[in-house]
Amino acid sequence: MNFIFAKLFEDYKKKLSNPEHFITKYITFVYLCxxxxxxxxxxxxxxxxxxxxxxxxxxxxxxxxIAIIFFLISKNVERIYIKKKRxxxxxKRFKHIKIHKIILYPLAIFIPLIIxxxxxxxxxxxxxxxxxxxxxxxxxx
Numbered sequence: 001m002n003f004i005f006a007k008l009f010e011d012y013k014k015k016l017s018n019p020e021h022f023i024t025k026y027i028t029f030v031y032l033c034x035x036x037x038x039x040x041x042x043x044x045x046x047x048x049x050x051x052x053x054x055x056x057x058x059x060x061x062x063x064x065x066i067a068i069i070f071f072l073i074s075k076n077v078e079r080i081y082i083k084k085k086r087x088x089x090x091x092k093r094f095k096h097i098k099i100h101k102i103i104l105y106p107l108a109i110f111i112p113l114i115i116x117x118x119x120x121x122x123x124x125x126x127x128x129x130x131x132x133x134x135x136x137x138x139x140x141x
Contacts, residue, residue, distance in 0.1 A: 001030060003097070004111070005081075006090035007104050020082050026108070027081060028074045033115040035069050040119055044126045048140045 005027055012019035043062050081087045124131060128138030 002090050003094050004104070004108055005087065006094045007099055008108055009087050010091055011101065011104070023087060024078050024082060027077045028070070030112050031073045031077065032070055033112045035073065036066065037115055037118050037122065039065055039069065040122050041126055044123060045140065
């Protein structure tokens with residue numbers, strides 16, 4: 001992912017007046033996708049264990065958790081990648097490697113989407129359900 005971050009930043013630097021802002025938002029979104037993949041099983045387990053399938057509590061806790069995590073990730077990404085100039089170090093590190101924009105932008109879009117599509121699979125494997133006409137008994141059942 002650091003390669004994609006560096007190449008996107010390099011491209012943003014050519015086109016935009018404030019590339020740090022845009023790359024910070026993109027990195028925050030990618031890290032939010034990663035943490036949500038980790039957070040969903042924890043919340044499903046807590047929901048199944050303590051709240052006995054009360055989806056209102058699980059939904060509220062999920063929304064509050066995402067908001068808090070987004071804020072924390074955003075501040076940490078800005079501190080690590082922008083203030084400590086890690087994005088510039090990554091840009092220098094990968095400057096000799098070339099990638100065409102036709103490949104870079106779909107990668108930048110599809111990697112977070114693939115991560116997001118893992119959410120329903122996680123819930124099905126935890127709670128049970130069916131995938132392509134195959135019944136799956138959940139781990140928590």
